[in-house]
Amino acid sequence: MTDSDGTYNVAKVESQMRKGFLEFPVLLIIGTKPTYAPDILKQLKQANLLVVEGTLYPLLSRMKRSELVTYVWEESKSGPPRKIYSLTKAGENALELIETAWKKLDTSVNKLIKQYEK
C-alpha cells in the first residue's frame, strides 16, 4: 500500500480494499493492543476471518518494511521469544485512511444490496 519511496499512496487504498483486504483488520487488532502473530491469528479467527500463518507472517513483514508497524522482542515462559507488534505513527495515519475507505465501501455495497433486493 506504499510507493517505492515509502510514502503512503491514498489512491492505492481503495484499490487494495477490493483486493488484499486483510491488512485492515490486522492493523485494527495491533492498534487496539500490541501483540504477536499467534495471538493475531486467534483474534482474526474469533472475528470469522480465517487466516493462516503463511499469509500473516509475510503480511507483517511487509507492514514492518513499509513502517506501518514496528515490534519489540519479548521473552516468553512457554517457548521462544515473541515479536510484539505495535502501530507506528504512520500506521495510525494509514489506519485512519483505510477506515474511511472501508466505511465508504461498506455504504456503497449495502446500497447495491438494497437495489438488488427490491
Added chain:
Amino acid sequence: MTDSDGTYNVAKVESQMRKGFLEFPVLLIIGTKPTYAPDILKQLKQANLLVVEGTLYPLLSRMKRSELVTYVWEESKSGPPRKIYSLTKAGENALELIETAWKKLDTSVNKLIKQYEK
C-alpha cells in the same frame, strides 16, 4: 470461485472476500437488471467502486466461464452490438452465498473497529 469441476466452493467464498472482492458488486448489478459492460462500469463508478475496462472484461469472462452469468447479443443504435449479461441460476445461488459472507465480514470488521476506537 469455482473448482475445476465447476461446482461452487463455499470455503473459497470467504477467502475471495478478502482478495478479489469485485465479483460481488458486479453480480449485484447484473442481478438487479441485465446489462452490458460499459453500463456496469458506470454503475460501479456511481457506487464509488472505481474499476477500469481491463479489470471488468476479464472478470465477466471468468464469470461466464464458471457459469455464474450468461449473455445474449443485443443490437445497438450507437455502435457495435452489446453483450447483455444476466445471472444464471448458479449465479443467483452464488450471490446468496457471497451476500451471507459479506454480511458476516461486515459485522466482524465493524466489531473490530469498535474495539479499536475504545
Added chain:
DNA sequence: ATCAAGTACCTTGCATTACATAGTACTTAA
C-alpha cells in the same frame, strides 16, 4: 542427558486478481 511436543517465526512456489496498455471491430456522421 536425550528426545518428543509445543511454541514462534520464516521461506518458497503457485494460483488468482487488478490494472495499465494496446489492439480489434462495428457504427454513424462529416
Added chain:
DNA sequence: TTAAGTACTATGTAATGCAAGGTACTTGAT
C-alpha cells in the same frame, strides 16, 4: 472514405492469499 465514438479482447506486470515445508527455542517426560 475518414474520423470519432462505442464495445469487446488480449498481454504483461505487480500484489495477494495460501499450501507446504523448514528453523529454532523451551519444557517435560524418559
